[in-house]
Amino acid sequence: MAEQSDTPEARVPTVVADDLHIVYRVHGGGRGRGGATAALSRILGRKGTPGMSEVHAVRGVTFTAYRGEAIGLIGSNGSGKSTLLRAVAGLLPPESGKVYTDGQPSLLGVNAALMNDLTGERNVVLGGLAMGMTVEEIRERYQGIVDFSGINEKGDFISLPMRTYSSGMAARLRFSIAAAKDHDVLMIDEALATGDRKFQKRSEARIRELRKEAGTVFLVSHNNKSIRDTCDRVLWLEKGELVMDGPTEDVLKEYEKPGSS
Template sequence: MADGPCGRVPTVVADDVHIVYRVRGAASGRGGATAALSRMLGRGRDEARGVRTVHAVRGVSFTAYRGEAIGLIGSNGSGKSTLLRAIAGLLPTERGRVYTDGAPTLLGVNAALMSDLTGERNVVLGGLAAGMSRRRVRERYQDIVDFSGINEKGDFISLPMRTYSSGMGARLRFSIAAAESHDVLMIDEALATGDRRFRIRSEERIRELREQAGTVFLVSHSLDSVRDTCDRVLWLERGVLTMDGPTERVLAAYEAETGA
């Protein structure tokens, strides 16, 4: 991508992005009579087939630049996680386009590690999946374990991940993903399940990643985490980008509107 204003380098461009889910379900109406009539009249084809459409993201446009940490806020179901999945290339757009410079990495609470394998083995597999070489994984292994803090009360790293609490799993996922710098790192509520000490460490690490010329997106219901970590905020409601601007200005408007 070409340089943006004042030499800033864009990493993500969302251009009038629309994302629509099509959810299959039972046909509407008792006994399907309403659906049958719709078919006869040639109306409501999706509804007649028991397919419901959800317009999750509606015409969102923005440009993210290298070195920014951007918070995504909004009520549940506002399209935050859906937008991140589209940036990561995991969801197609109905209309509009998403352009990225470099490889985007999406980290969520449910990021795919293998529950039957030990934490140790998952560190290796997760590091390889994140693009590290085997040698680099070995070099970073102890730092990852120490950062996660999961061994502070026992040798949990040698146990299967199915024995971990949700907080322990989230801490290990974040520690693996944040072990290296990223072109674009997207964090979806992964800090919400950590304890206070881990959140502080994580927020410090996010600031480091931003300073290493990457771009960080953070979806969080914790306005304090967004305030402490991000220099810019996107506020989505019902799939629409309501406001985009400096953190304090957007959070002040959001708190005034929602009473958060």
């Protein structure tokens, strides 16, 4: 008898987005000379309610992600990819619709906060603690994190403050810290675009390992080769709407047609 895990019905949902809408609201709107004065006047009550502009960043997006999937997010700049990840991570409240997650989602972006005045070594410890790792787990995985990042290949950079790192070195260390832990849902925003090809290969291999360990990975990237090498499914967003959701090659074929993006 075949094991139940081999049947489609046994797939375990990890993220469900149900008719999700995300709206940014910008209050004020004073521009040019006098804008700051006008804003201060409103704050002090000398004028009425400030004007407000809205950006409808995600429009009615619906999908279900399953354990063991690696899902690429593609689309032109401003299409809503990063906003969607922030909503899945619980960092942005829906205007309407719902997001359901099984387990703890972790969002890794190239601007993920580490402390520039602390050494790389201290940031490895703090980053590990922030992800819920114990001190013992960090100690066991520390050398692997440093080796994976490759930042010590040209000197003892792990002992220097992060402010001395290039943007690529800092991003590689952030990814290495996040990749040292198994995740229920790991969301990676452009992190693979920051390293050389050698580091990208290591990163892609680690993403495949995370999938095998029953996690779900979302990857935002403008590098279609990384999407092809890493993901088995792609969500294509434009102007906040889900244009296509399907197997990687099917979606990228449509996306790469002239005039499609």
